Amino acid sequence: MLPRSLAIVGVGLIGGSVGLAVRRQSPATHIVGVDRDAGALGRALERGAIVEGFTNLADAVACCEFVLFCTPVDTIAQQILAAAPACKPGTTLTDAGSTKGAIVGALNGRLPSGIGFVGGHPLAGSEKQGPEHAEAGLFVDRVVVLTPVAETDRGALNLVTSFWQALGANVRQLSPEAHDRALAVTSHLPHLLASALAGILPAELASLTASGFRDTTRIASGDPALWTAILSANRSELLEVLGKLEERLGEFRRALEKQDLENVRNLLSAGRTSRMSLQRNP
Amino acid sequence: MLPRSLAIVGVGLIGGSVGLAVRRQSPATHIVGVDRDAGALGRALERGAIVEGFTNLADAVACCEFVLFCTPVDTIAQQILAAAPACKPGTTLTDAGSTKGAIVGALNGRLPSGIGFVGGHPLAGSEKQGPEHAEAGLFVDRVVVLTPVAETDRGALNLVTSFWQALGANVRQLSPEAHDRALAVTSHLPHLLASALAGILPAELASLTASGFRDTTRIASGDPALWTAILSANRSELLEVLGKLEERLGEFRRALEKQDLENVRNLLSAGRTSRMSLQRNP
Numbered sequence: 001m002l003p004r005s006l007a008i009v010g011v012g013l014i015g016g017s018v019g020l021a022v023r024r025q026s027p028a029t030h031i032v033g034v035d036r037d038a039g040a041l042g043r044a045l046e047r048g049a050i051v052e053g054f055t056n057l058a059d060a061v062a063c064c065e066f067v068l069f070c071t072p073v074d075t076i077a078q079q080i081l082a083a084a085p086a087c088k089p090g091t092t093l094t095d096a097g098s099t100k101g102a103i104v105g106a107l108n109g110r111l112p113s114g115i116g117f118v119g120g121h122p123l124a125g126s127e128k129q130g131p132e133h134a135e136a137g138l139f140v141d142r143v144v145v146l147t148p149v150a151e152t153d154r155g156a157l158n159l160v161t162s163f164w165q166a167l168g169a170n171v172r173q174l175s176p177e178a179h180d181r182a183l184a185v186t187s188h189l190p191h192l193l194a195s196a197l198a199g200i201l202p203a204e205l206a207s208l209t210a211s212g213f214r215d216t217t218r219i220a221s222g223d224p225a226l227w228t229a230i231l232s233a234n235r236s237e238l239l240e241v242l243g244k245l246e247e248r249l250g251e252f253r254r255a256l257e258k259q260d261l262e263n264v265r266n267l268l269s270a271g272r273t274s275r276m277s278l279q280r281n282p
Numbered sequence: 283m284l285p286r287s288l289a290i291v292g293v294g295l296i297g298g299s300v301g302l303a304v305r306r307q308s309p310a311t312h313i314v315g316v317d318r319d320a321g322a323l324g325r326a327l328e329r330g331a332i333v334e335g336f337t338n339l340a341d342a343v344a345c346c347e348f349v350l351f352c353t354p355v356d357t358i359a360q361q362i363l364a365a366a367p368a369c370k371p372g373t374t375l376t377d378a379g380s381t382k383g384a385i386v387g388a389l390n391g392r393l394p395s396g397i398g399f400v401g402g403h404p405l406a407g408s409e410k411q412g413p414e415h416a417e418a419g420l421f422v423d424r425v426v427v428l429t430p431v432a433e434t435d436r437g438a439l440n441l442v443t444s445f446w447q448a449l450g451a452n453v454r455q456l457s458p459e460a461h462d463r464a465l466a467v468t469s470h471l472p473h474l475l476a477s478a479l480a481g482i483l484p485a486e487l488a489s490l491t492a493s494g495f496r497d498t499t500r501i502a503s504g505d506p507a508l509w510t511a512i513l514s515a516n517r518s519e520l521l522e523v524l525g526k527l528e529e530r531l532g533e534f535r536r537a538l539e540k541q542d543l544e545n546v547r548n549l550l551s552a553g554r555t556s557r558m559s560l561q562r563n564p
Contacts, residue, residue: 125493126493142492143489143490145490183490186490186491187495190495190498192531194553195553195554195557197471198552198553198554199553200526201468203559206556206560208425208464209560210469211406212407212473212476212500212501213472213560216498217553217556218497220550220554222554223554224554225547231550232538232541235538239535239539242531245478245479245482252478256520256521259517261510264514267481268502268506268510270480271476272506274485274502276503278488278499
């Protein structure tokens with residue numbers, strides 16, 4: 001079930017894709033966009049991802065029953081706190097931030113009564129940015145993690161669940177802490193690694209890269225400011241899994257130094273088995 | 283220019299793709315395949331990548347003017363030494379191995395006179411295996427590195443250059459050492475990293491991976507035996523670039539530990555700049 005009126009705060013790739021997806025499923029929904037970047041609003045209007053653009057957050061949320069924050073993770077909590085007093089009672093707020101502990105923690109117990117908030121994170125995206133790369137089908141068969149806590153309003157949780165399901169996503173619930181622990185290894189560490197590998201490539205060897213290097217480093221093209229905020233917000237979990245990776249690299253190093261080829265092969269086999277198992281997951 | 287008769291030793295993904303590509307460019311070329319795996323020969327025949335299959339190397343090379351070895355890097359040199367006495371004078375031998383120093387070094391000065399050898403490496407491939415995944419267009423616009431040394435026969439070098447150019451590749455020359463130093467960072471380290479990252483993923487988190495994790499680890503599905511041989515053959519160069527990567531990871535670690543977000547951002551920006559530059563390379 002989709003709301004009759006929706007405000008999308010931050011009309012980038014994710015926000016723009018939500019707009020296109022909602023319009024496709026529910027042409028009657030009034031979709032407004034909020035962005036401090038008037039150019040992004042213009043491009044989102046052009047794509048048909050929104051029907052009205054606002055640079056003022058309070059004006060936009062005052063008229064909408066459902067508000068989705070698709071802004072950088074280090075700004076979401078303060079924007080929600082700023083927007084909530086302008087919302088009508090019964091408004092549902094949610095977000096698409098890549099980290100959840102800090103955001104959910106900052107909001108818990110601090111919203112006006114009658115305003116429901118549910119933390120969320122669609123596991124979909126791209127290294128591309130902006131509404132010009134938005135896709136209506138971005139969430140189809142993708143996982144969206146919602147992170148309700150004890151205080152979360154059950155009505156709001158149901159609405160946010162239905163919202164993402166209507167866009168084709170598989171909704172799962174995790175605690176904010178379990179989400180951040182999982183995403184540290186499934187998303188934040190890969191980003192750090194891709195960036196590190198791309199960063200040590202000598203420029204003169206660029207023409208000797210093939211699809212392996214390019215795939216392994218694709219996500220390093222992501223926006224540095226957005227990713228600084230994500231890595232920083234989840235730094236303790238990230239440092240933990242970075243330690244595990246450094247240990248595994250040390251095992252490879254020692255096996256190669258000792259020419260212990262059986263161990264090199266075992267380590268490669270462990271990676272292959274794990275990677276092959278992903279192909280069986282949705 | 284393509285030879286009138288070609289033996290492909292090892293009819294896997296690369297060997298099979300060469301067969302399909304040659305057949306497309308030069309239907310008159312007699313293409314024979316050699317493999318100890320009769321099943322692979324059968325599938326290569328079925329795909330039309332070869333017209334005749336041999337399990338005996340000497341029988342196959344005796345009738346061909348051009349022989350390409352697409353076998354694992356730890357077997358190529360010994361197979362070439364075994365095949366050379368059965369070749370007619372004037373036969374050109376080359377290979378598609380992912381490391382070059384050990385192979386070229388093992389053969390230098392050890393081939394019968396009249397038999398020319400040129401080390402080669404097409405920078406094309408896939409984590410998939412077998413002639414069933416072969417593609418006639420695999421080498422179009424890809425780089426093929428040839429690694430001639432002072433002793434290399436210039437006629438053989440010209441023939442091998444023309445061979446790959448006829449399949450659409452851009453041929454470059456590097457010394458075997460320069461090749462191995464470059465590929466350590468552009469190919470062998472990415473493989474090790476992808477494998478390490480896939481290998482530390484807890485199985486229960488597989489369903490929380492998205493395209494970022496999947497791209498970053500795609501090549502970890504490669505054959506562990508083949509890659510053990512490659513990593514081992516190039517281990518000193520690989521250990522050197524692994525050290526550089528470990529240093530860069532240490533820089534990320536310290537910046538995150540100190541909450542030095544400016545430095546996190548600078549490191550991410552360096553990765554992004556490098557990765558974006560690849561999109562401008564062919």
